[in-house]
Amino acid sequence: MNKDQFVQVARRTVAIERDAIAALHDKIDEQFYLACQAILSCTGRVIVTGMGKSHHIGSKIAATLASTGTPAFFVHPGEASHGDLGMITRSDIVIAISYSGSSTEILMLLPLLKRMGIPLISMTGKPDSPLARAADYRLNVCIDAEACPLDLAPTSSTTCTLVMGDALAIALLEARGFTAEDFAFSHPGGALGRKLLVKVEDLMHRGDELPQVRPDTLLPAALVVMTEKGLGLTTVVDEEGELLGIFTDGDLRRSVDQGTDINHATMNEVMNRKPKTIHKEMLAAEALGLMEDKKITALVVEENHHPVGIIHMHDILRAGVI
Numbered sequence: 001m002n003k004d005q006f007v008q009v010a011r012r013t014v015a016i017e018r019d020a021i022a023a024l025h026d027k028i029d030e031q032f033y034l035a036c037q038a039i040l041s042c043t044g045r046v047i048v049t050g051m052g053k054s055h056h057i058g059s060k061i062a063a064t065l066a067s068t069g070t071p072a073f074f075v076h077p078g079e080a081s082h083g084d085l086g087m088i089t090r091s092d093i094v095i096a097i098s099y100s101g102s103s104t105e106i107l108m109l110l111p112l113l114k115r116m117g118i119p120l121i122s123m124t125g126k127p128d129s130p131l132a133r134a135a136d137y138r139l140n141v142c143i144d145a146e147a148c149p150l151d152l153a154p155t156s157s158t159t160c161t162l163v164m165g166d167a168l169a170i171a172l173l174e175a176r177g178f179t180a181e182d183f184a185f186s187h188p189g190g191a192l193g194r195k196l197l198v199k200v201e202d203l204m205h206r207g208d209e210l211p212q213v214r215p216d217t218l219l220p221a222a223l224v225v226m227t228e229k230g231l232g233l234t235t236v237v238d239e240e241g242e243l244l245g246i247f248t249d250g251d252l253r254r255s256v257d258q259g260t261d262i263n264h265a266t267m268n269e270v271m272n273r274k275p276k277t278i279h280k281e282m283l284a285a286e287a288l289g290l291m292e293d294k295k296i297t298a299l300v301v302e303e304n305h306h307p308v309g310i311i312h313m314h315d316i317l318r319a320g321v322i
Helices: 003-027 030-041 052-069 110-117 130-134 154-176 180-185 190-197 219-229 249-257 284-294 312-320
Strands: 045-050 070-073 092-097 120-126 135-142 233-237 241-249 298-303 308-314
Touching: 003 154, 003 219, 030 120, 045 052, 052 070, 052 092, 052 154, 052 298, 092 249, 110 120, 120 130, 120 154, 219 233, 219 241, 219 249, 233 298, 233 308, 241 249, 241 298, 284 298, 284 312, 308 312
Parallel strands: 045 070, 045 092, 092 120, 120 135
Antiparallel strands: 233 241, 298 308
């Protein structure tokens, strides 16, 4: 095959699968609605099962459901017959995937599921198959043709099954009012999780790491404190520890530009008396946005007029909150 032939085959494959998905649009009907209602009323988990390629598609569907607010996991039907059926409880609901609707391993489970009174949702391309007839709710993923020219390798059928699973997950997501923050709680290690879960108090410098000087401290002495703490600023507090202002590397440059006698000036003369402060409950992502907006690299964390921490832009970036 030459280049044009490879491209032609690829485009034909995409076209066949695209048409199969388009045809799926009209197959989403009242049965889909009833399946959604059954899952929403389920007090247990959604158990997804399937053999062969349906195993892989089912695992993805279960993962998508679980990450979008519907507790779910995959159970291999072959393993279910050898002990894993104990993972399924009477309060669960089962989604069984089989394009032919006649997978032996799944059909073997049906009497047991019926005996336990577990609702069954079928996802099959054969509406008259044994699986579809046994199901309480039937999702139709029938296709006209596989993209495989031999009509053997599951291609269009697995694509449509996956899309039907996505449609189910997103419909349930919206019905539950699932939010981005909810999503973050199930993805704490991801970028979104860090953005929506990490707070300022999780990253801020506190205690002995917090630079503090008094208003009568000479500028050279304040610079020593700033150098020791390495945050590019120091807070200025009164005898009771209340925040009076801050002094930063930028303030030092401005003082030099203005001809200030930096050897004898006190903090009271050169400090910024109206610093931008934040509270520790603020999201780190919000703090980063504020720094970028104000073109600064650090913020003082204030509580009851007292500085309780400092958060630096580098701390946020190191934590992966971007």
